Each structure stands twice: as structure tokens, then as C-alpha cells.
Amino acid sequence: MTADHSDLLQGTLEMLVLKTLSFAPMHGWGIAQRIQQMSQEVFQVNQGSLYPALQRMKGKGWIRSDWQISEHNRRARYYELTAAGRKQLATERQSWERSSGAVNWILNAVPEPEAP
Amino acid sequence: MSAVTQVRERLRTLVFRAREERELAEELEFHLEMEAASNRGRGMSPEEARRAAFLSFGGVERTKEEVRDGWGIRSLEELAADLRFGWRTLRKSPSFAWMTVLTLALGIGANTAMFSVVNGVLLRPLPYPQPDRLLSLFPEAAIPHGGLEILRERSRSYDHLAAFGFPAAVSLTGSGEPERLVGMAVTPDLFATLGVGAEIGRPLQPGEEGAGRDGVVVLSHGLWERRFGASPAVVGSMITLGGVDRLVVGVMPASFNFPSSRVDLWLPAPFAPNDIGIHWAGGWLHPVGRLRAGVTTARAAAELRLLVPAVRKGFPWHMPADWGADATAIPLRDAIVGDVRTMLLVLLGAVGLVLLVACVNVGNLLLARAATRQREVGVRSALGAGRGRLVRQLLTESLLLSSLGAAAGLLLARLAMPILTSLLPADMPRLENLGIDARVLGFTLALATVTGIAFGLAPALRAFRLDAYGELREGGGAGESRRRWRLVGGLVAAEIALAVILVIGALLLVQSLWHLLEVDPGFHKQQILSAAVSPSEVRYKDHVQRAAFYEELLLRSRVLPGARAVAVGSGMPFGGGIDPSVFLIDGRPAPGVAGAEWPTAEACLTVSPEYFETLGIPLLKGRLFTPADGSAAPRVALVSRKLAETYWPGDEVVGKRFRFPGSHAPWWTIVGVVGDVTWNRLSLQANSGLYLPLLQGPIGSMRIIVRSAATPDALTVSLRRTVTAIDRSSPVSNVRTMEELLAASVAQPRSIMLLLALFAGIGLALGAIGIYGVITYAVSQRTREIGIRMALGAQTSSVLRLVLKQGAALAALGIALGLPVAVAATRVLRSLLFGVSATDPLTFAAVPLLLAAVALLATYLPARRASQVDPTTAIRTE
Numbered sequence: 001m002t003a004d005h006s007d008l009l010q011g012t013l014e015m016l017v018l019k020t021l022s023f024a025p026m027h028g029w030g031i032a033q034r035i036q037q038m039s040q041e042v043f044q045v046n047q048g049s050l051y052p053a054l055q056r057m058k059g060k061g062w063i064r065s066d067w068q069i070s071e072h073n074r075r076a077r078y079y080e081l082t083a084a085g086r087k088q089l090a091t092e093r094q095s096w097e098r099s100s101g102a103v104n105w106i107l108n109a110v111p112e113p114e115a116p
Numbered sequence: 117m118s119a120v121t122q123v124r125e126r127l128r129t130l131v132f133r134a135r136e137e138r139e140l141a142e143e144l145e146f147h148l149e150m151e152a153a154s155n156r157g158r159g160m161s162p163e164e165a166r167r168a169a170f171l172s173f174g175g176v177e178r179t180k181e182e183v184r185d186g187w188g189i190r191s192l193e194e195l196a197a198d199l200r201f202g203w204r205t206l207r208k209s210p211s212f213a214w215m216t217v218l219t220l221a222l223g224i225g226a227n228t229a230m231f232s233v234v235n236g237v238l239l240r241p242l243p244y245p246q247p248d249r250l251l252s253l254f255p256e257a258a259i260p261h262g263g264l265e266i267l268r269e270r271s272r273s274y275d276h277l278a279a280f281g282f283p284a285a286v287s288l289t290g291s292g293e294p295e296r297l298v299g300m301a302v303t304p305d306l307f308a309t310l311g312v313g314a315e316i317g318r319p320l321q322p323g324e325e326g327a328g329r330d331g332v333v334v335l336s337h338g339l340w341e342r343r344f345g346a347s348p349a350v351v352g353s354m355i356t357l358g359g360v361d362r363l364v365v366g367v368m369p370a371s372f373n374f375p376s377s378r379v380d381l382w383l384p385a386p387f388a389p390n391d392i393g394i395h396w397a398g399g400w401l402h403p404v405g406r407l408r409a410g411v412t413t414a415r416a417a418a419e420l421r422l423l424v425p426a427v428r429k430g431f432p433w434h435m436p437a438d439w440g441a442d443a444t445a446i447p448l449r450d451a452i453v454g455d456v457r458t459m460l461l462v463l464l465g466a467v468g469l470v471l472l473v474a475c476v477n478v479g480n481l482l483l484a485r486a487a488t489r490q491r492e493v494g495v496r497s498a499l500g501a502g503r504g505r506l507v508r509q510l511l512t513e514s515l516l517l518s519s520l521g522a523a524a525g526l527l528l529a530r531l532a533m534p535i536l537t538s539l540l541p542a543d544m545p546r547l548e549n550l551g552i553d554a555r556v557l558g559f560t561l562a563l564a565t566v567t568g569i570a571f572g573l574a575p576a577l578r579a580f581r582l583d584a585y586g587e588l589r590e591g592g593g594a595g596e597s598r599r600r601w602r603l604v605g606g607l608v609a610a611e612i613a614l615a616v617i618l619v620i621g622a623l624l625l626v627q628s629l630w631h632l633l634e635v636d637p638g639f640h641k642q643q644i645l646s647a648a649v650s651p652s653e654v655r656y657k658d659h660v661q662r663a664a665f666y667e668e669l670l671l672r673s674r675v676l677p678g679a680r681a682v683a684v685g686s687g688m689p690f691g692g693g694i695d696p697s698v699f700l701i702d703g704r705p706a707p708g709v710a711g712a713e714w715p716t717a718e719a720c721l722t723v724s725p726e727y728f729e730t731l732g733i734p735l736l737k738g739r740l741f742t743p744a745d746g747s748a749a750p751r752v753a754l755v756s757r758k759l760a761e762t763y764w765p766g767d768e769v770v771g772k773r774f775r776f777p778g779s780h781a782p783w784w785t786i787v788g789v790v791g792d793v794t795w796n797r798l799s800l801q802a803n804s805g806l807y808l809p810l811l812q813g814p815i816g817s818m819r820i821i822v823r824s825a826a827t828p829d830a831l832t833v834s835l836r837r838t839v840t841a842i843d844r845s846s847p848v849s850n851v852r853t854m855e856e857l858l859a860a861s862v863a864q865p866r867s868i869m870l871l872l873a874l875f876a877g878i879g880l881a882l883g884a885i886g887i888y889g890v891i892t893y894a895v896s897q898r899t900r901e902i903g904i905r906m907a908l909g910a911q912t913s914s915v916l917r918l919v920l921k922q923g924a925a926l927a928a929l930g931i932a933l934g935l936p937v938a939v940a941a942t943r944v945l946r947s948l949l950f951g952v953s954a955t956d957p958l959t960f961a962a963v964p965l966l967l968a969a970v971a972l973l974a975t976y977l978p979a980r981r982a983s984q985v986d987p988t989t990a991i992r993t994e
Binding site for chain 1: 139140142143144146147150151153154172173174175176178179182183
């Protein structure tokens, strides 16, 4: 982990995983690659931390997994979104937009003229 | 995400853990290989690629551990570890473990046993289909067959409406010894109403009533086995009951005990709509209804109240306007269980208090042990165990203890069940139902959990306040030990308070029973033996023949061993046959209008002349019967004092005349007044009696009463031989001494007293052990202080006083807490008490003294030990 890469907050990681899986079922390595691309290398996923997150999300019923044959003809565990996961993604995106909107608004606000 | 899915996921991972491990390894390996492959694609050498893959992954083992956390089985593994650890620590202090488990076993075992009685008698549903749909109508009273017919016609609440009568003795004659059996008259549709079938043959069927069709009988399983050797051939054969031949149509299964296990056989109730006597006065019945779908008990009861006036007006004579005012419909089970509910609930409450005492004791033991384990806890917390984790471990240990206690208690309850059953009154309904079933097991499990948490909480909560550093350094400062003392002391005070309540309750019941047994019932209690002798209905058909039978019996019985007096009577105190009768007084108008009271004698008996001498009932005025009062002589009667004072107050009663209702009934002349007798319950006032001589009064089945110093066994044998010599087919039954009859009448108060005394004894013993343990502990904590005091010149007596004062303060606090609670608690006993108030001042004064004495005794032993401390060794300790 390098210092100039922001630590990925747990909740954000989960949202990114949900987003990734909303396109297609994917195995863990694929998810990690995909997240890295999506975040344009700004976030670096500490690849190990992905797996506990996947287990947590499985526990919450957002995703499910089963073993399939990968594109390289190897057995791999694929994850896919459940209905609950889709709903979760929608909710998270909403709340993300609300809060990031709020942050943008704060950052873009014009300073008020100071009182004399 | 539902909790169910979560639990399922966790269980799955637990069960398939090995597979999960393998799959996790494979998944991570796949990731690393893919990463390495991609690195190789970017031109790295294979080794470099692999190393870079590991680097960007982070720790593989750490990741695995974090994933495993997500599997959610860590808490289960922790539990197993805690259990193993708890078990080891218990094994390391076996005396503590034994003490705790035994105390809990006693408390939980007593509760389990008592609850299994409550369960069997009060809670278990009746063994019929849809038992909650069965109602008892007029549970406190009964109605004649005519009234039942009106209800059947008008009521809309029931699918079936049947009825059963009162148990009645009936003679079985024919092959083998003649025998008196308990018969139950029922309407034939009762079996369909209850929804039961026969074991062999069939039950009674609707339509089997009325002359010509009612010559049938159904046997109980018990009678079938005992009397007929369980032969299936008995179904379809004829047996002679009360001189009447009846066809045995079926045998009921062993589980059918309706309404109680005393019943030997079921017969159709007499049914004769055209005979007013039978239809409206003979054979009163308790209706039983099966509710129609959608009808509630409350609605059925309301409907019944509306129908009562119609039933009342159906009588061919005027009934009092308030007849049936208390009519209601209640669940059949409650009607069968009757008034033992209060008794059982009181006992369950008492045994619950015992368990509380046991919990307090165990809590104290745990606290004392917590003191010795402070260092261990301190080390663990310094090594990073969180407080939640520590509390969880302590609670696991106490739950382990309580589970062990519950297991031992269950065993104890099983062993104690026969003793408990023998302490309960034999006539208690549904006693045959007792046993440990799923509900009892559930109750025990709940007790184990609740007690484990209750007594484990105090030491566990203390763990929250732990200061690891302080614990390691010193083992608790002075402030800590004072706080603990306050907690322990409070628990002991609570224990004494509980013991106060239990002992007061037990003592009140002891006094109550003592008062009952002290009641002078108005007759001899000793050396009286009685038996029912029923002349065969075939050979002794009419009054003259039966009177001759009894005269013959009296004549022959005078030579029974040790016989000082012999008599026969249609009833006797506490021996049954006590029926009331109305009469009309000469010169006073017959009370014809509704609501007017008829003169009533609470007991009307036909007796032989020696009845009064045999039972020791005094003659107060006039004369007794003599052999001259024969069937041809003028009709004479004796009245008891209460009857004389009620209906001829301030008047000379001897010489007055009365007659029984009926158009041509003869007049009877009163020739004497005898003492009042308590007929069937010692707790009730003596009743009024009316006596008719043997040769003039009605004669059915009578009891012979013998006053003799001979042993009851020898008497019984001779008596049976005497009766057989007169007639082989006349059974002798219900042979009882007067002591037995009286004891049976107080069986319920006696058993509740015995059980409560037992529970109070256990509570008191546990309480004493608790005080002893706590004071011993306190003394051991203060050994050094005591040593210093003595080195500075304190006398042995002042040290003794110092410790005793500590115990006395606890006892005083406990008594002060217990007394007000006892005042409230004994209120529930009120209906069970006789001759003593629920707040009897003497009891409430004596019990605190007793408790104080016990507490001081329990304190004295450790106090004396403290006073004998050798100052030099004491100061060196620690």
C-alpha cells in the first residue's frame, strides 16, 4: 500500500464490489482488477481485504457464490448479485450521491464576504 | 437479510468448515496465480511475478483469518473454549463444584418435581381430541335429567351435550367374591362427546337409554384386568350388578379415567321422561358439552345463564328463584381439577422461593470464589481480554454450573417423584398423569438458564469494574472488599428474608392442621372400625328382608373379637351416606310458595339403637331407640341439638311430630335429643342430624360400625367371615378405622402442610449454610485485623462479639425485609387456613426469633474460630 493512494473505506469497497458485479458475475481477482480500472488507479484495493468483504456481503445476502470454470479453463469461485444486493446498490448509490453532492457543494461554495 | 438466513449460513459454514477451508485456500491460490500470470504478461520473470502478486495481496494468512471471522463460528469456538476452561476450573476446586451443583440440584430438583405435578394436574390437556372444546356446565352443582333435556333442546353452543352423574357403589355378584365397585352413571352419548372409543368392543352408544335398552355396561381397563383376567371374552357376556344382569359391551383403554381413576365401570343413567321422580329428582347429572366450531367458552356460559330460567321453570314443582344463579360453563379440565389449584400454586410458589435461596447461596459461593480468582481475571484482562469477553466467560461458567445442577436436579426429581406423590392427597384428581414430559424438561431447562444468569450475574458484573493493574498489584484494595461485603451481605439478608417467608407459611399451616385435628367432632375417634355391608339385591329384595339381614348381622357381630359395641347406620361421620332431607312440622303450614325454605336436616340417617353408644354420641334429652321401636310400633325419631334449636327454639322438642313430603306420609314423633356431629369436614361447623330407627326408616346399603380394642386386621377378617356366614353374595367393602377416615378428610391440608414444611426446612437449611459460609469468609478476610486487635489486647469475648454483631446485623436486615413480604405472601394461604389468621401475631413474632437464633448459631461457629486465632500467626498471614 503506498501513501499517496487513499485507503479504501470499507463501505465504499462494498459499494464498488456491488457495482462491479452489477455488470456480470465475476471471480475475486476479476473484481479486484475491475475496481482498480474503474477507480482509474486512484484507489488501490489491498487485494487481500477484498475477500473478507466478499464474505461479509455474502453473510448479508447481497451476493452469492458458486464454482465455475473461468475463461482460462480453471475452477474459480464466481460471485453474483442477489435481488437484495441490487436493492442495496441502489440505496447506496442514492446515499452516496446525496453525501458526495453535499461535499461538492461545500467545497464549491463561494466564501461569503467577511464582516467588516 | 433475515436472521434465519444468517443463522443457516453460519450453521452451514460450521458443518462444512473443512470444505470451506479448502475452497478458501483454492480461491486465494487462484487469485495469486491470476495476478502472477498478469505480471508475467507485463514481462516479469515467473519468480518476480509471483513475489509481486504476494506483495500486492497483503498477508494471505491474515486475509484467511479475516474471512474466517466472517464465517461467524468464532463465537461458537469461543464458547467451546470457555466451556472447556470452566470445566477445568471446576475440576480444580471439586468441593466448590460439589457444593454448588448439589445446592442447585436441590433447588431445581424440587421445582422440577413440583412443576411436574402442576403440569400433570393443571396444565396437561385432557386425553381427548380437541380437549379445549370440552366444557363443564354447572360445575359446582348438577341438574336432573329433565333439565339436561331442556338444555339440549334450547342450547345452540354445542355439537354434543352429554352428562355424567355421581360415583355410586354397586355390587358385582355372580362368579367369584362379591365386590363393591364404583359405578358412574352417564348419558350414553358421553363417549361420543368426549371423542373416545373402546379398547375392546364399543363404548355406550346414543340411544342406549331408557327401559329395555339400558341393560349394558362398559368396564374400565383396571377392572377388566383385575377381575376378569384381561380376557376379551368378557365382552358380550352378562354380569350381575346390583342384582341386575347387564351385557358387557366394551372395555375402555387404560388411559380413560373419566372423571377419575376411581371409576370401575360406566352405566347408562336412568332415563324415564314420564316418571317425574326419576326425570326431575333422581340421578342428578353434570353436563359436559363439546363446543360447536366458532363458539367461545364465554359465549357458551352467557347462553347458559340465559337458559337457566327455562330449566328452573321446567321443574314440575317450584324451585327457589335463585336456583342456578351461579350457573356457568368452564373448561372441563378445570372442573375436574377443582379446588386443588390454590394448593398446587402455593406449593409451586414456595418451592420457587427455595430455588431463590439456592441461587443466592450459589451466588455467594461464586462471589467468594471470584475473590480468589481476581488475579487470574486480572492477568487475562492485562493480556488483552475485553470486558465483554470476560463477562461472557464468567457467565458460561455459571451456566455450566447451573446446567450440571439441572441435570442432577432432574435425576433428583425423578427419584423424589414417588415420595412427592405419596405426600399428595390420594384423592387428588389426575394424579395418574404425573411424569416428566417435554414441558417439564423445558421448564427445567428454563430454570437452569435463568438461575445460571441470575447467580452468575453478580460476579460477572464485577468483572466490568475490574482494574487490571490494581488487581495484579494487590488483589483488591480496602474499598473493593467493602463493596463486595455489602453485596454478599445483601444477598445473605435476602436469603434470611426468604426463609422468614417460608417458615412463617409452614408454621401457619402446621397450626391450622393442629387446630383441625383438635376439633371435637362430637363422636369417638378411637377404636372404631366400620365397613360397608351390602345385602345382595337378589336375596334381600324388600325392607323387611333387608332389616332382618342387618339384625342378624348385628346379632352375630356382638361376638367379634373385643367388640364393646356394634351398630349399623345408613351413614356415618366421614364414612359417607350423609344425605340431607326436608320435612314438614306438625301444626305448621307446608311451605308451598317459591322461595320459602323447607325445614331441612343436614343428615338424615337410619340407625340401629346402639349407634349412639358405639360412636359415643351423647343423649341430651328423652330416650334413645330400643328394640321395641319395631316396624309395627309407633314411628319415632331422634334429632340433634342443632336441629331442635333451629326448628323448635325454646320449646320442648320431645313429643313433637313431623313428617316427610308425600300425600300419605306417616307422622314421626321425636323421642329424644342427641349431640351434634361433624359429618364430613372438620373445618365446618357441626351439622344438624335426624335419626330414624332401623326397623322403621328406609334401608339401602348400610355401614356396620364396631367399637373394639382388637386390631383392625383381625376385626376385618372376622367381620368378613361373619357376613359370608349369613350370605355369600353380600359384599363387604370400604373397611376403615375412624382414624383412617379422619386422616383422609384432612389429607389435603396435611399434604400441603408437610410439603410446605419440607420446603421451609430446605430453605432454612440453605439459609443457615449461606450465613455460615459468608461469615466464615468474612472472618478469613479479617484474620489479620483480628490478630492485630488481639495483639493489642482485645479479649476473646470482644472478638466473639465483633463477629456475632456482623451476623446479627445481617439477620436483622433479613428479618426486617422478610416480615412485610410475608404479610403479603401469606394472604394467598388464607383459604387454606383453619383456626389461625393469615397474620397470626404469635407466628409473626416467633419466626423472627427462630431465624435470629439460627443465624446466630451459624455465626457462632466461625466467630469462635476467629476468637481463637493466634495473633502471631494471624499477623503473618498474607
